[in-house]
Every structure is written in structure tokens, then in C-alpha cells.
Amino acid sequence: MDPVTLANRVKAGEVRAVSRLITLLESQEPVGQAALERLNGSQRHAAVIGITGYPGTGKSTLIDQLVTAYRRLGQKVAVVAMDTTSPRTGGALLGDRIRMQDHAVDGGVFIRSMATRGERGGLAPATGGAVRVLNAAGYDVILVETVGVGQLETDVADVAPTVVAVVAPGLGDEVQAMKAGLLETAHIVVVNKGDRDGADTTVKDLQEWHHKVVRTVAIKGEGIPELIEAIAEHQRMTDLNGKRGM
Ligand SMILES: Nc1nc2c(ncn2[C@@H]2O[C@H](COP(=O)(O)OP(=O)(O)O)[C@@H](O)[C@H]2O)c(=O)[nH]1
Ligand SMILES: [Mg+2]
Incomplete structure (x- = not known):
């Protein structure tokens, strides 16, 4: 063609x-x-949202819920998930596919995984291009799932004006190590697995570092409206500052 x-x-x-x-x-x-x-020169301007965090924190589960929520709002949604193709995350990706199947028959949802090199993730080289394609195709919301924290988040920030970092309680040292990176790059911090022991402590702890902390239980859909609102609020802010647009 x-x-x-x-x-x-x-x-x-x-x-x-x-x-x-x-x-x-x-x-x-x-x-x-x-x-x-x-x-x-495409006039469209999708909301591009990066969802980042360590493997297993519940990013895909959260995205699944966000897709449902945005569909209810009548938005066309695309998901671009980085596939690190490592044996460790291979199982998780299979899980993603099973979960995402519900959306597969919905014409208003596009789901695509892209290969990255190396277990620590980052973005596939063609991610920026894929986002531009999806924007031109008329998707209203583009969710980019990427494994990584700290420095790696600068990658996702290149394509996504709104970056959501997902952490889970009980990550201990990892959360400590993330704090500096979180502050620098995440616009919203999600403490997912809010049903787990230690969630309160993690929320309080992170609130000292970040002004926008949202607690969710992705498997039950709890906290999703709050997250949608936090994302919308951040977008309104960046729109006012004229930072958005492709
Ligand atoms: N208890 C609990 N488990 C969750 C929650 N969200 C996700 N999980 C589970 O955590 C595991 C990893 O989730 P997944 O979405 O694949 O994480 P990802 O690697 O960050 O994309 C799965 O078994 C999920 O069912 C939650 O809110 N509470
Ligand atoms: Mg995942």
C-alpha cells in the first residue's frame, strides 16, 4: 500500500x-x-497517559479498569503496552491478554503490545510514532503502559504529558528508591492494592513526597473515579499552561 x-x-x-x-x-x-x-498537522489531540511502575504493581489491571471507565464516558481508547519479552514478565503479559479480552470485541478499544529490549523496560523505539498514529486515527485516550521507575520514566514523559506511577504496598526499599524519581516525573502517584496490609502507611509516606496520591484497589474497581478525576485535573492544568498537543 x-x-x-x-x-x-x-x-x-x-x-x-x-x-x-x-x-x-x-x-x-x-x-x-x-x-x-x-x-x-492532524488536528486531533488525544489525552496521552503514561502508566508506569514495577512489574506486578497492577498496572494492567488498572488499565483494564480505566478502559472500561473511559468507554462509559464515550471515549475511544487505545492501549500501548511495552512487552519486555522476559520470562519473568511473560506470564503477566499472558494474564493481560486474558483480562483485556473483554475489550477485544469493542470497536472503540485498540490494544497493542510493543517489544522493548531488556527487562527494565523503557519504551519501544516506535512508541512515539505509534502514539501519533493513534492520535490521528481519532482515539480520545491513549494509555501507554511501561515497566520502569526513576530515570526510565523520563522516557514515558517524552510521549505522555500525564504520567501516573503505580506502586504497591510492601515494596519497602523499592519505594524508597523510587521517591526521587516519582517526585521528578510522576504527576499522579497511585498506591494500588489498597486492600493489602500496609497500604495506609504507604499512602501516608508517599503523601509527604507527592501532592497527588490516589489509593486504588484495581481488582475491585475502587478508586478509579478518583484516578480519572486526578488525570482530568492534571490535563486541565497542562492545557492552561499550553503544554499539551502534538
Ligand atoms: N490484592 C490485589 N491484587 C491486585 C490488585 N490489582 C492487581 N492485582 C493483582 O496483581 C497481579 C499483577 O497485576 P498486573 O495488572 O498484571 O500488574 P502489572 O505487572 O503491573 O501490569 C495480578 O495477579 C492482579 O490480579 C489489587 O488492587 N489488589
Ligand atoms: Mg502489565
């Missing part, structure tokens, strides 16, 4: 064209780059 046709199909919101173009960008095919350039 020529780049012009491909770009036009993306702009028309055709899911197969969206998938195809992201694949071309991942494999660095020149036709992909040419189609991407055709998308420049």
Missing part, C-alpha cells in the same frame, strides 16, 4: 491500517515513515 492511502485510512480510523502502520514503524520500513509524515 502506498503511504498516502495508508495515511488516509489511518485518518479514517481503520483499525487494520492503524495496526499495519505501527508494524511498519516497528520494522523501520521507509513507507511507514512516509505515511507518518502524512499524518502531520
Whole structure:
């Protein structure tokens, strides 16, 4: 397919064209780059939200809930999840697929995983391009799931004006190590697994470091409206400061 046709199909919101173009960008095919350039100047402005944190903190479960919540608000939602392809996270990814299956039949939801190198995550090289494609295709909300904390979050901040860091109670030393990075890059800190022992302590502790801490129990959908509101509030703020837009 020529780049012009491909770009036009993306702009028309055709899911197969969206998938195809992201694949071309991942494999660095020149036709992909040419189609991407055709998308420049797209007037759309999706809310791009980075969801970051250590493996197992509940990011995918939370995203699943956010997808449901945004769909109820009538928004078209895309999820781009970084796949670290390590044996350790392989199981979690399979779990993601099973959970996300509910959304697979919903035409208003697009889910895509992208390979990153190395267990510590970061972003796949084509993530920024994928976000631009999804924006041009008319998704209202783009959720980017990435494994990583501290320095690595600067990666997700490059593509997502709103960064949510997810922590779980009982991470002890890891939470200590994260604090500096959290303060620098996360706009919202989520203490997920709020049903676990030690959640109160973790919330109080982090509140001393960060002004926006939201407690959630993702498996039960608790705290999701509060998180949606915190995200909206941050977006209103960045809009006022003129920081958003692609
Ligand atoms: N107790 C409890 N478990 C949760 C909660 N949220 C997620 N989990 C579980 O934690 C595990 C890891 O969740 P997942 O979403 O795959 O984490 P990710 O690696 O950060 O994407 C799964 O077994 C989830 O069912 C929660 O709020 N409470
Ligand atoms: Mg996950």
C-alpha cells in the first residue's frame, strides 16, 4: 500500500491500517515513515497517559479498569503496552491478554503490545510514532503502559504529558528508591492494592513526597473515579499552561 492511502485510512480510523502502520514503524520500513509524515498537522489531540511502575504493581489491571471507565464516558481508547519479552514478565503479559479480552470485541478499544529490549523496560523505539498514529486515527485516550521507575520514566514523559506511577504496598526499599524519581516525573502517584496490609502507611509516606496520591484497589474497581478525576485535573492544568498537543 502506498503511504498516502495508508495515511488516509489511518485518518479514517481503520483499525487494520492503524495496526499495519505501527508494524511498519516497528520494522523501520521507509513507507511507514512516509505515511507518518502524512499524518502531520492532524488536528486531533488525544489525552496521552503514561502508566508506569514495577512489574506486578497492577498496572494492567488498572488499565483494564480505566478502559472500561473511559468507554462509559464515550471515549475511544487505545492501549500501548511495552512487552519486555522476559520470562519473568511473560506470564503477566499472558494474564493481560486474558483480562483485556473483554475489550477485544469493542470497536472503540485498540490494544497493542510493543517489544522493548531488556527487562527494565523503557519504551519501544516506535512508541512515539505509534502514539501519533493513534492520535490521528481519532482515539480520545491513549494509555501507554511501561515497566520502569526513576530515570526510565523520563522516557514515558517524552510521549505522555500525564504520567501516573503505580506502586504497591510492601515494596519497602523499592519505594524508597523510587521517591526521587516519582517526585521528578510522576504527576499522579497511585498506591494500588489498597486492600493489602500496609497500604495506609504507604499512602501516608508517599503523601509527604507527592501532592497527588490516589489509593486504588484495581481488582475491585475502587478508586478509579478518583484516578480519572486526578488525570482530568492534571490535563486541565497542562492545557492552561499550553503544554499539551502534538
Ligand atoms: N490484592 C490485589 N491484587 C491486585 C490488585 N490489582 C492487581 N492485582 C493483582 O496483581 C497481579 C499483577 O497485576 P498486573 O495488572 O498484571 O500488574 P502489572 O505487572 O503491573 O501490569 C495480578 O495477579 C492482579 O490480579 C489489587 O488492587 N489488589
Ligand atoms: Mg502489565
